[in-house]
Amino acid sequence: VYYKMRSSYSNTYRTAIGELLNTLEFRSNNSKYQPIIEALDLIKKHIGTRQKYFAVADDVPIDDVIPPKFKKVVVETDKNGDLRVNRMNYEISVLYTLRDKLKCKEIWVVDANRYRNPDEDLPGDFEERREEYYESLGLRLDADSVINELKQSLHRALDQLNQTIPQNPKVRITNHKGGWISVTPLDPQPEPERLAQLKREIAKRWWMIELIDVFKEADLRIDFTNAFQSLAAHERLDRSEIQKRLLLCLYGLGTNMGLKRMATGNTDITYENLLYIKRKFIHPENL
Structure with a gap:
C-alpha cells in the first residue's frame, strides 16, 4: 500500500x-x-x-x-x-x-x-454564559460525574458479559489471536408495515416495469446524476456515458447486487469501467 x-x-x-x-x-x-x-x-x-x-x-x-x-x-x-x-x-x-x-x-x-x-x-461569550449553553445542550458542567457514570455503565455491561458467556449461545471466545470474542449477528427485525404497503402499491401500479427502469426514468425527469461530479480535474467521458455508468453503479450498490453483476448484464461496460466511476464520482459529498 x-x-x-x-x-x-x-x-x-x-x-x-x-x-x-x-x-x-x-x-x-x-x-x-x-x-x-x-x-x-x-x-x-x-x-x-x-x-x-x-x-x-x-x-x-x-x-x-x-x-x-x-x-x-x-x-x-x-x-x-x-x-x-x-x-x-x-x-x-x-x-x-x-x-x-x-x-x-x-x-x-x-x-x-x-x-x-x-x-x-465556540461563541464569543461562551465563558460568560457557559452554564446557559450547557443547559440548552442538555449537558452537565461536572465532567467527572459524567465520566464516572460512563465507567460504571461499561463495568456493569462487562461484568454481565463475563458472567453469562458460558450460557450465552450468541457469544463465544475463539482461539483466534489469543481469544477474540465472536458475537452472533442479531435476528433481522420484522419488516415495517408501511414498507410492505409501499411494495404492494408499487407492484399494483407498475407490475410490468423493472426497478432499474423506474430508477432510470427518475433520473431522466429530475437529472439527479448531474449532482455527481468527478473528483478529477477533467471529465474525458461523454456525460451520457457517465450517466449510464453512474446509474448502473448506484443501482448495484443500492440493491447490494454489486458492480460485477451489473457489468455482467451489460456487454458494452466492464467491471473496471464501473469501478472507475465509483472511485471518481461516488463519495459522501456527492451522495
Missing part, C-alpha cells in the same frame, strides 16, 4: 500539493504538534529542489511526526553506515500525519471554514 501511495504521489500529486502547501498556512494551538508545523516548513523550503535526502543531523523532525510503521522507509542507512532521511517518503509520511491532525483540529488552517481555528467554534 505504501509503495502504491508513493507511486501516485511522485507521478501525479507532488507538484499540486507543493503549490497547496505554499498557499495554505497551518497552525496549532498545542505545543505537542509544533514538530508537524516545523516539518511542513521544511517541506516548503525544499519545494522545487532536486534534493533526494535530508541528513538526520539537519534538525529534521521525526518523533511525533512520522508514524512508526513508516519509519523504516523514511530513515535509511547509506553506504557509509550513516543515517539519512528519504525526502519523498518523508513528505508522504508528514502529509499522512497532517491529515489525521486536521480531522481532529489539532492542526488548523488560517482563513479556512471546516478546518478553522477550533477556538472559533
Whole structure:
C-alpha cells in the first residue's frame, strides 16, 4: 500500500500539493504538534529542489511526526553506515500525519471554514454564559460525574458479559489471536408495515416495469446524476456515458447486487469501467 501511495504521489500529486502547501498556512494551538508545523516548513523550503535526502543531523523532525510503521522507509542507512532521511517518503509520511491532525483540529488552517481555528467554534461569550449553553445542550458542567457514570455503565455491561458467556449461545471466545470474542449477528427485525404497503402499491401500479427502469426514468425527469461530479480535474467521458455508468453503479450498490453483476448484464461496460466511476464520482459529498 505504501509503495502504491508513493507511486501516485511522485507521478501525479507532488507538484499540486507543493503549490497547496505554499498557499495554505497551518497552525496549532498545542505545543505537542509544533514538530508537524516545523516539518511542513521544511517541506516548503525544499519545494522545487532536486534534493533526494535530508541528513538526520539537519534538525529534521521525526518523533511525533512520522508514524512508526513508516519509519523504516523514511530513515535509511547509506553506504557509509550513516543515517539519512528519504525526502519523498518523508513528505508522504508528514502529509499522512497532517491529515489525521486536521480531522481532529489539532492542526488548523488560517482563513479556512471546516478546518478553522477550533477556538472559533465556540461563541464569543461562551465563558460568560457557559452554564446557559450547557443547559440548552442538555449537558452537565461536572465532567467527572459524567465520566464516572460512563465507567460504571461499561463495568456493569462487562461484568454481565463475563458472567453469562458460558450460557450465552450468541457469544463465544475463539482461539483466534489469543481469544477474540465472536458475537452472533442479531435476528433481522420484522419488516415495517408501511414498507410492505409501499411494495404492494408499487407492484399494483407498475407490475410490468423493472426497478432499474423506474430508477432510470427518475433520473431522466429530475437529472439527479448531474449532482455527481468527478473528483478529477477533467471529465474525458461523454456525460451520457457517465450517466449510464453512474446509474448502473448506484443501482448495484443500492440493491447490494454489486458492480460485477451489473457489468455482467451489460456487454458494452466492464467491471473496471464501473469501478472507475465509483472511485471518481461516488463519495459522501456527492451522495
